[in-house]
Amino acid sequence: xxxxxxxxxxxxxxxxxxxxxGSLTKAAEHGQLTLSAISKRIADLESVTDCTLLIRRPRxxxxxxxxxxxxEHAGRVLxxxxxMAHEMSDYAVGVRGHVSLWANTSSIVQFLPVDLARFLDxxxxxxxxxxxxxxxEIVEALKSGKADLGVFADNVPAHGIERxxxxxxxxxxxxxxxxxLANEETIGFAQTLDEDYVGLHAGSSLLARMTDAAxxxxxxxKVRIQMSSFDGICRMIEAGLGIGILPSAAIRPELVAAxxxxxxxxxxxATRTLWVGASDSxxxxxxVVRLFDFLSGESDAWATGASL
Numbered sequence: 001x002x003x004x005x006x007x008x009x010x011x012x013x014x015x016x017x018x019x020x021x022g023s024l025t026k027a028a029e030h031g032q033l034t035l036s037a038i039s040k041r042i043a044d045l046e047s048v049t050d051c052t053l054l055i056r057r058p059r060x061x062x063x064x065x066x067x068x069x070x071x072e073h074a075g076r077v078l079x080x081x082x083x084m085a086h087e088m089s090d091y092a093v094g095v096r097g098h099v100s101l102w103a104n105t106s107s108i109v110q111f112l113p114v115d116l117a118r119f120l121d122x123x124x125x126x127x128x129x130x131x132x133x134x135x136x137e138i139v140e141a142l143k144s145g146k147a148d149l150g151v152f153a154d155n156v157p158a159h160g161i162e163r164x165x166x167x168x169x170x171x172x173x174x175x176x177x178x179x180x181l182a183n184e185e186t187i188g189f190a191q192t193l194d195e196d197y198v199g200l201h202a203g204s205s206l207l208a209r210m211t212d213a214a215x216x217x218x219x220x221x222k223v224r225i226q227m228s229s230f231d232g233i234c235r236m237i238e239a240g241l242g243i244g245i246l247p248s249a250a251i252r253p254e255l256v257a258a259x260x261x262x263x264x265x266x267x268x269x270a271t272r273t274l275w276v277g278a279s280d281s282x283x284x285x286x287x288v289v290r291l292f293d294f295l296s297g298e299s300d301a302w303a304t305g306a307s308l
Contacts (some may be wrong), residue, residue, distance in 0.1 A: 005267070007048060013191070014037075016040065019037065022061060023036050031143065042054060044282045051066035052067075053132065080166040098191055099285075099291050100226050101129065101150070101291070102130075102141050102142075103130060103133070104134060104173070107167070107274050108132050110247055110249040116128060126290070135153045135205035137203075138182075139156055139157070142277050142278070143160065145280075148202070148277060148279060149277070149279075149291060149292055149295070152274070153205035155270050161278070162277060164295075165275060168272065168273050169274065171264070172247075172261055173187055173238055173244075173263040174234065174244045175237065175239060177259055179261075185264065187266065189267045189270075190217040190263055193221065196241070196243070197221060197223050197240065197243060198224065198233050198237055199221075199243040200228070207226075210245055213267065225242060233246060234252070245270075
């Protein structure tokens with residue numbers, strides 16, 4: 001059996017370098033090491049694992065099945081070590097708490113930049129790591145403890161997670177100014193289902209909401225193009241490649257003024273709640289509780305017009 005204490009981090013780094021460049025010589029050049037030092041590190045790893053990790057070819061090296069397995073694990077190990085070192089450095093310079101916050105695109109585009117700036121201004125000893133993810137990924141990360149806090153849409157099941165209202169936003173229909181629907185002031189979603197849509201990527205809560213609403217109307221949702229950002233969707237709509245549904249506050253005013261038009265949706269689901277949730281393991285940390293209370297408190301402040 002392989003003894004995990006025999007693995008050397010520098011040897012793992014060298015192995016990743018060799019796998020990246022497909023050559024011992026190129027790895028030595030990029031790592032500013034001698035070829036003999038690279039070869040010794042690989043030999044040490046092969047001795048520890050009792051596996052052949054590389055096949056030498058005339059023009060480089062090729063990973064064996066064992067090598068591919070080690071590559072996957074070594075990447076994760078070194079990522080965690082780097083994260084640990086970074087966090088310890090933060091503590092050394094005065095950071096007294098770290099919060100991992102995952103949030104969906106809507107909350108990041110519309111609300112979180114201002115809210116987090118206000119929070120960090122008053123809590124300078126706390127560090128926040130923010131990751132943009134889909135609402136489904138956020139809920140799973142909260143359940144597993146991978147994220148401390150998460151902001152996600154209200155149409156994603158979140159059983160077993162402590163959650164509080166964060167914000168409400170309004171979804172609107174976005175069309176080119178020359179589109180046949182552009183003169184409408186309000187519209188029901190079902191009236192738009194003859195049109196091609198530009199939508200977010202698969203797995204997004206917004207696309208799921210639109211797909212479910214189309215199903216309820218007994219019609220297919222015709223998604224012509226899928227994008228990874230709201231700005232990308234706006235650009236495709238501007239080019240006449242379809243229509244779209246986006247949060248109103250996420251649409252840059254200069255785009256609407258130039259070539260696009262927002263139309264109010266009459267469907268009840270067009271007004272949605274963004275939730276902030278916490279993992280069970282994180283609520284014992286005072287810095288997490290402080291941010292959780294702050295973000296959930298912003299829901300009341302926003303409703304009275306006090307926060308923005």
